[in-house]
Amino acid sequence: MLTADPPSRPLDLLSGRLGLGAQWDIEHGADSRFEIRHRDWGTPYRPASRPLQWAGLLHRLESGFRAAGVARARPLPMRWGRDTELTISAVQAADPLLKDGKPYVFRRGYLPQPVVRLTGERDHLGVLREGFLTSFVNVSRIEPVTRTAEFTGILDHWLTLLSGIGLHARHLTIHGRNTVWQRREVRGLTVHFRHLDLPIGDIVLLWNAADPSCMAVDLGSGLERLAWARTRRPWWELAFGSFAAAGVAADVLDAVRTATLLVGNGIAPAARGAGGVLRRILAAVTADAAPLGVSALVRASHEFWSLTSPMTLPWPEVSFVIEREIHRRDVTSSSPLPLLRSSWSDRT
Numbered sequence: 001m002l003t004a005d006p007p008s009r010p011l012d013l014l015s016g017r018l019g020l021g022a023q024w025d026i027e028h029g030a031d032s033r034f035e036i037r038h039r040d041w042g043t044p045y046r047p048a049s050r051p052l053q054w055a056g057l058l059h060r061l062e063s064g065f066r067a068a069g070v071a072r073a074r075p076l077p078m079r080w081g082r083d084t085e086l087t088i089s090a091v092q093a094a095d096p097l098l099k100d101g102k103p104y105v106f107r108r109g110y111l112p113q114p115v116v117r118l119t120g121e122r123d124h125l126g127v128l129r130e131g132f133l134t135s136f137v138n139v140s141r142i143e144p145v146t147r148t149a150e151f152t153g154i155l156d157h158w159l160t161l162l163s164g165i166g167l168h169a170r171h172l173t174i175h176g177r178n179t180v181w182q183r184r185e186v187r188g189l190t191v192h193f194r195h196l197d198l199p200i201g202d203i204v205l206l207w208n209a210a211d212p213s214c215m216a217v218d219l220g221s222g223l224e225r226l227a228w229a230r231t232r233r234p235w236w237e238l239a240f241g242s243f244a245a246a247g248v249a250a251d252v253l254d255a256v257r258t259a260t261l262l263v264g265n266g267i268a269p270a271a272r273g274a275g276g277v278l279r280r281i282l283a284a285v286t287a288d289a290a291p292l293g294v295s296a297l298v299r300a301s302h303e304f305w306s307l308t309s310p311m312t313l314p315w316p317e318v319s320f321v322i323e324r325e326i327h328r329r330d331v332t333s334s335s336p337l338p339l340l341r342s343s344w345s346d347r348t
Contacts, residue, residue: 019152090140137223260301264311
C-alpha cells in the first residue's frame with residue numbers, strides 16, 4: 001500500500017512558495033487567491049519569428065520531457081465509455097487510482113493526448129470563440145506521486161520546458177486559489193499558468209477522497225495554445241492553416257477536423273454512444289457548406305492527428321464516411337414528412 005502526504009491544509013504547498021526560488025514574488029488576495037510572478041515580469045515579449053511546424057513543436061516537448069527521464073506514453077483510446085463517451089482529458093489515464101482507489105494508472109509520463117470536448121466557449125450566436133476548439137491535443141504529464149514535494153518538482157521542470165520552447169518565466173503568471181476542491185471521488189488543488197494575458201494550462205495535485213494514498217499530479221496544456229502563445233498568430237489561421245482563408249465558417253472547419261479524429265480512430269456515426277457524439281458534431285456541416293466535399297481538409301487534419309494518435313482508417317476512407325453522413329442527413333431532412341414517419345417506424 002502506498003503512503004502519501006496530501007496537504008491537510010492548502011497552505012502546505014504555498015508556504016513553500018511551490019518550490020520556486022527567491023526570484024519569484026507571491027501576492028495573496030481575497031478569497032484565498034494568489035498570484036506568483038518572476039521579478040523580471042513585464043519585460044517586452046517578442047513572438048517567435050519562425051513558427052515551428054506541429055511535428056517540430058512536439059519534438060521539442062518530447063525531448064524536454066525525455067531529458068528529465070519522463071518517457072512518452074501511448075495515447076488513450078478515443079472511445080472511452082466510462083464516465084464519458086469520448087476521451088476528454090489526459091487525466092482520465094489516472095481514473096483507476098483517483099476514482100477507484102486502485103494502485104495503478106492506465107498511462108503515466110508525457111502524454112500528448114487528442115481529446116474532444118463540447119464545452120469550448122462560444123459567443124451569443126453559438127460560434128466558437130478564439131482560443132477554443134472542439135478537439136485539440138492535450139499536452140500532459142500524468143504521474144502517481146507519494147509526496148507533495150513531487151508536485152513542486154514537476155512544476156519546476158515544466159517552467160524549464162516552457163522556457164525551452166520560447167515561453168520564458170519573465171512572461172508567466174502562476175495563479176490560483178489556495179483551497180481544496182472536491183468532485184465526487186476526487187479532491188484536488190489547482191495552479192494555473194498564464195503567458196502574458198493568455199491562459200496556457202494548469203497543474204493539479206489530485207487524490208482519492210476516501211484514500212489519500214492514491215495521489216497523482218496532472219500537468220496539462222494544449223498543443224495549439226502553446227503554439228498560439230509562442231507566435232501570437234491569428235487563432236483560426238493557426239488552427240486551420242490555409243483553410244481559414246477559404247471563406248468557410250470556423251465551426252464547419254472545427255467540426256470536420258474533429259470528425260476526422262473520431263472517424264480515423266474507428267468511430268462511425270450512430271444514433272447513440274460515441275457515434276452519437278460524432279453525429280452531433282457533424283450537424284454543423286451542411287451539404288451546402290461543403291459543395292466540393294471535405295477531402296482536402298480531412299487529409300490535412302488526418303496528417304495532424306497522426307502525429308499523436310495512430311489512425312486506424314486512411315484519410316480517403318475517413319473522408320468518405322464524413323461525406324456520406326453529411327449527405328445522409330441532408331437527404332433525410334429534405335424528405336417528405338410521411339417518409340420521415342415511415343423511416344422512424346422502421347427503426348423502432
